[in-house]
Amino acid sequence: MKKVLLTILILFALIVQADFLDDSHNWNNGSSGSFKSVIKAAETDYKVNLAANMAWRDTEKMIKKAKRLYKAGKNAAAISLANKAHKQIINAIAQTELAKTAGPRF
Structure with a gap:
C-alpha cells in the first residue's frame, strides 16, 4: 500500500510541475525562443565585461559561431554554444568582482 501511495504522490508532483513550463518552448523541435534569450543575455x-576590460578572449568568437550555427539551422549546437558563452561571461563577471579585492593581505 505504501508503494502505491508513494507512486501516486510522485506522479501527482510531476504532473503539477509540468504546468510551470512556459508556452514558448516546444520540446519537439528545439524552439528558437531559448536561443534568442540566451544569445541576448550573452551579448548584453x-x-x-568589455566596459570593465575583463572580457575573456574567446567569448566573442563563441557568440559569433553560435549565431552562424543558428543561421545554418543547427539549433541544438547553437543553443549549446550560446550557453557555454554565457557561462564564460558569468565566470568573467565573478572574476571581475574578485579582481577588485585582489592584492596582498597582511
Whole structure:
C-alpha cells in the first residue's frame, strides 16, 4: 500500500510541475525562443565585461559561431554554444568582482 501511495504522490508532483513550463518552448523541435534569450543575455553581459576590460578572449568568437550555427539551422549546437558563452561571461563577471579585492593581505 505504501508503494502505491508513494507512486501516486510522485506522479501527482510531476504532473503539477509540468504546468510551470512556459508556452514558448516546444520540446519537439528545439524552439528558437531559448536561443534568442540566451544569445541576448550573452551579448548584453559581454558588453558589460568589455566596459570593465575583463572580457575573456574567446567569448566573442563563441557568440559569433553560435549565431552562424543558428543561421545554418543547427539549433541544438547553437543553443549549446550560446550557453557555454554565457557561462564564460558569468565566470568573467565573478572574476571581475574578485579582481577588485585582489592584492596582498597582511
